[in-house]
Amino acid sequence: MVSDANSQKRRAESGIFSVFREQEAALRRFLRRISPASSDIDDIAQETILRALQAERERDILQPKAYLYMIARNVVRDAMDKKSRSLIDYIEDFAPESVSSNEPLVEDQVDGRQRMLLFWEAVASLPQQCQQVFVLKKVYGYSHVEISRQLGISVSTTEKHVAAGLKRCVDFLDRRLAVSGTGEEFRRSARTGD
Amino acid sequence: MKRKDVLSTDAPDLTAEACAWLAQLETGKLSKEDMAAFREWIQRSPRHYEEIRRLAELSLEVNVLTGMAEPLKEAAKRKHIVRRSGKTSRGGNAFWRWGAFSLAGTCALAFAVFSQLRPPAPAMPEPIYLATAVGETQDVSLEDGSRVKLNTDSKIEVEFAQASRSVYLEKGEAFFDVAHDTSRPFTVYAGDRSVTAVGTAFSVRWTDEELVVTVSEGKVAYGRGLSRSAADQIVQVSASAPPPAAALLGAGQRLEVSSLSNAETVERLPDNVMSRELAWRSGFLDFEDAPLQEVVREMQRYTPQRIEIADQETADLRFGGVFRIGQTDAFFEALELSFGVEVESTEDNRLILRSVD
Structure with a gap:
């Protein structure tokens, strides 16, 4: 289809909100599928359309439907990241003065999808219950209390599995990255996203 | 790397210790004593601080796994035959799949989904396994438009062929709202019994103690003596024959078969009892x-x-x-x-x- 940039843009602008309206029910089902039981789907859906409208002001969105779903995914993950970040902040408050907290981040060694599959491989190597706990926590964003309720185990058992799972992941990744010759421990890197 | 070397040679347990603390912090409810102990631990050495910070960052990085939520569920629900409908019970999201097949299997599937490697299309539709964990219920729409609601701790296998629809209740309880199709009888097998319907709503419950069939709409035929393999043969040999039926059950009736005595009792349920019996569906x-x-x-x-x-x-x-x-x-x-x-x-x-x- 041939069209100049302006008309394309106009179409997209009239697009994202109407696509949202059109997709809303499906999008909500999708969100319910990928987020923890306790999450507020209204909030996530609202945040999704707000971000989409914002982004639409800044650039052309050629595939509004795919874009909406991508944003929705990011919103769900951001909620989890926020918790993790506040924990990091908390830990950093204990920083000894001798340690600089601003070490440069290592360049991306693997792209986002590869990284995910690498982590997934680590998760797949976990013993069964540990794996269940870890998937609930890291894939579906369940809290420890929700996990223990779901699996009928105590919170302290959940904690033990989370700790063991993280330990295995870090061992797995260190080993894997050592083998792949980068020699550097796994470090966080900029995320791809919206 | 310097840090890692120090850690791995010098203090093999530091990582484990840091993981344990991190998990506890992530739960979020530390007692005063725990807090004091954590403070003491993290301040004991800069290495403690650095290790737990490294792990906290790794833990954040692992959140990328949220991207697996879809492929895992896709893999679990095997879209081409069964599509999920309605909601699962609270907290029950998708955990039924653990009963259904191992995570290792799911993992392989998810990989396939991710690397876009499509498994070769099966010539015959594969049987579908559905299962619920304890305390969970699950709503499923089958490809023919029938609906199944699985109660707690239940497992079924769904096998649709051209001229028959077979469901094997391996354990637990399920309610079936069967789409009308006289050319494809819908049969539920539980133990050595079977219940056949062409378009009706009924539940089958199979536990160690008893088999209970409750009919809320229409009629079903129930029979016995058909083992699974015999049923398979019928499907293969004569595509149309439903299992020979011993008796009919109508709406509002309940059949109970004791697994000890094999005695069968059929009773008519008053409406209020019926709705109570099937309350789990809601x-x-x-x-x-x-x-x-x-x-x-x-x-x-x-x-x-x-x-x-x-x-x-x-x-x-x-x-x-x-x-x-x-x-x-x-x-x-x-x-x-x-x-x-x-x-x-x-x-x-x-x-x-x-x-x-």
Whole structure:
């Protein structure tokens, strides 16, 4: 289809909100599928359309439907990241003065999808219950209390599995990255996203 | 790397220690004593601080796994034959798949989904396995438009062929709302019994003690003596034959087969009893003036915790109430608050009910 940039843009602008309206029910089902039981789907859906409208002001969105779903995914993950970040902040408050907290981040060694599959491989190597706990926590964003309720185990058992799972992941990744010759421990890197 | 080398040679357990602390911090409810202990630990050495910070960052990085949520569920629901519909019970999201197939299998599938490697299309539709965990229910639409609702701790296998629709109830309880199709009888097999319908709604419950068939709409034929392999042969040999039926059950009727005596009883259920029996479909359990012993037997199906009754007096207590599936706590609260029953929870995760004197 041939069209100049302006008309394309106009179409997209009239697009994202109407696509949202059109997709809303499906999008909500999708969100319910990928987020923890306790999450507020209204909030996530609202945040999704707000971000989409914002982004639409800044650039052309050629595939509004795919874009909406991508944003929705990011919103769900951001909620989890926020918790993790506040924990990091908390830990950093204990920083000894001798340690600089601003070490440069290592360049991306693997792209986002590869990284995910690498982590997934680590998760797949976990013993069964540990794996269940870890998937609930890291894939579906369940809290420890929700996990223990779901699996009928105590919170302290959940904690033990989370700790063991993280330990295995870090061992797995260190080993894997050592083998792949980068020699550097796994470090966080900029995320791809919206 | 310098840091890592130090860690791995010098203090092999530091990572484990840091992981344990991190997990505890992530739960979020540290006691005063725990807090003090954590402070002491993290300040003991800069290496402690650095290690737990590294792990906290890794833990954040692992959140990228949220991207697996879809492929995992896609893999689990095997879209081409079964599509999920409605909602699962609270907290029950997709965990049924653990009963259905191992995570390793899911993992392989998810990889396939991710690397866009499509498995070769099967010539025959593969059987579908569906399962629920304890305390969970699950709504599923089948490709023919029939709907299945699985109750707690249940497992079925769905096998649709050109001229027959077969469901094997391996354990637990399921309610079937069967799409009308006279050319493809819909048969549910449980143990050595079978229930066949062409378009109706009924539930089948199969436990160690009994097989119960409850019909809420239409008619079903039930029979026995058809083992699974025999049923397979029928499907293969003569595509149209439903299993020979021994008797018919109509709406409002319930068949009970005791697995001990093999005795069959058919009774007509009053409407209120019927709706109570099938309340689980809406996510509720409904009891009225039932002996606690029976209520506990029913509640037991919805919780992994072992419930025990300490004395006969408590076992005979008449009990009533409506509870949401998956919220067994409310049941125990009701017992304690309104029925004078003490609920003791033991170290090994049992709950003991006894009357308070």
